[in-house]
Amino acid sequence: NAGVTQTPKFRVLKTGQSMTLLCAQDMNHEYMYWYRQDPGMGLRLIHYSVGEGTTAKGEVPDGYNVSRLKKQNFLLGLESAAPSQTSVYFCATTRDAYYEQYFGPGTRLTVT
Amino acid sequence: KQEVTQIPAALSVPEGENLVLNCSFTDSAIYNLQWFRQDPGKGLTSLLLIQSSQREQTSGRLNASLDKSSGRSTLYIAASQPGDSATYLCAARGGATNKLIFGTGTLLAVQP
Numbered sequence: 095n096a097g098v099t100q101t102p103k104f105r106v107l108k109t110g111q112s113m114t115l116l117c118a119q120d121m122n123h124e125y126m127y128w129y130r131q132d133p134g135m136g137l138r139l140i141h142y143s144v145g146e147g148t149t150a151k152g153e154v155p156d157g158y159n160v161s162r163l164k165k166q167n168f169l170l171g172l173e174s175a176a177p178s179q180t181s182v183y184f185c186a187t188t189r190d191a192y193y194e195q196y197f198g199p200g201t202r203l204t205v206t
Numbered sequence: 207k208q209e210v211t212q213i214p215a216a217l218s219v220p221e222g223e224n225l226v227l228n229c230s231f232t233d234s235a236i237y238n239l240q241w242f243r244q245d246p247g248k249g250l251t252s253l254l255l256i257q258s259s260q261r262e263q264t265s266g267r268l269n270a271s272l273d274k275s276s277g278r279s280t281l282y283i284a285a286s287q288p289g290d291s292a293t294y295l296c297a298a299r300g301g302a303t304n305k306l307i308f309g310t311g312t313l314l315a316v317q318p
Contacts, residue, residue: 098249127306136210136295136310137250152305184249191237191299192257195306197250 096120098198100185106204107175115170115201117185125188126168127152127195128160130181137184143168175205208233210298212309219286220317227281227312229296234274236300241270241281244293244311254281258300286316 101116117126128140139152141160149160157179159171172179185198209232219225229239238257242250254263254270256279262271269282279296293311 134310137297137308139305142305186250194240194252194255195297196252197242199249200247 098185098187098196100183100198100201102201103199104202106206107172108206109176111175112171112173113175113203114172115183115185115203117168117170117187117198119166119168119185119187119196121187121189121196122165123187123189123196124165125190126162127186127188128158128168128170129184129186130154130179131184131200132181140170140183175203177205179203180205208236208298208300208307210296210307210309212294212296212312214312215310216313216315218315218317221286221288223286223316224282224284225286225314227283227294227296227314229279229281229298229309231277231279231298231307233298233300234277236274236298238300239270239272239279239296239298240306241268241279242295242297244295246292250295253294283314286314288316288318290314291316 098119124145127142129137131137143162146165161169183201186195188195240255241253256272267284272279295311297306297308299306
């Protein structure tokens, strides 16, 4: 039982490059989230999903896209990376709004 | 808009001391409040979840309380140990967005 896993753990991109971050969960949770964590700003919600095939915008969605084609996977895409997207990205899942959120180990992304 | 504040930003205590971490939120219409621990370079580990109908939750040496009317939650750590050193984050779910809104955390250092 791996819980929540994230791929890759680290990545360095050049401005304008694209990449996809993968979040996978084996807890059969409906809700999945993508957050970014920046010093002094706490965690901020980028996009989220309340079930397979659904996605919705969070607090800071600009520059990101997401997809949830399978219940267990939630993908975060950066089409044209910018230095402002340098951050640590966390995926989280929960059974529903009244239960605990469980977090993955994070992806540290640097855009130069 | 829900805002979550944690004071102090950093705290240093000697081993064995009992301590209290504070969390305040501006919108009392929350569903629940969750406390997390984050070790350097790691993801978030859920410690306690308090539903809006509850006053407190306990797990081992940890006790979290919730007072919705005053918009406050506290995390009490008994008999602190060096292994408790980490950043502690609180997050409130509910209000207009029904999302988890995070505080910026309290960095705790327990000195041997």
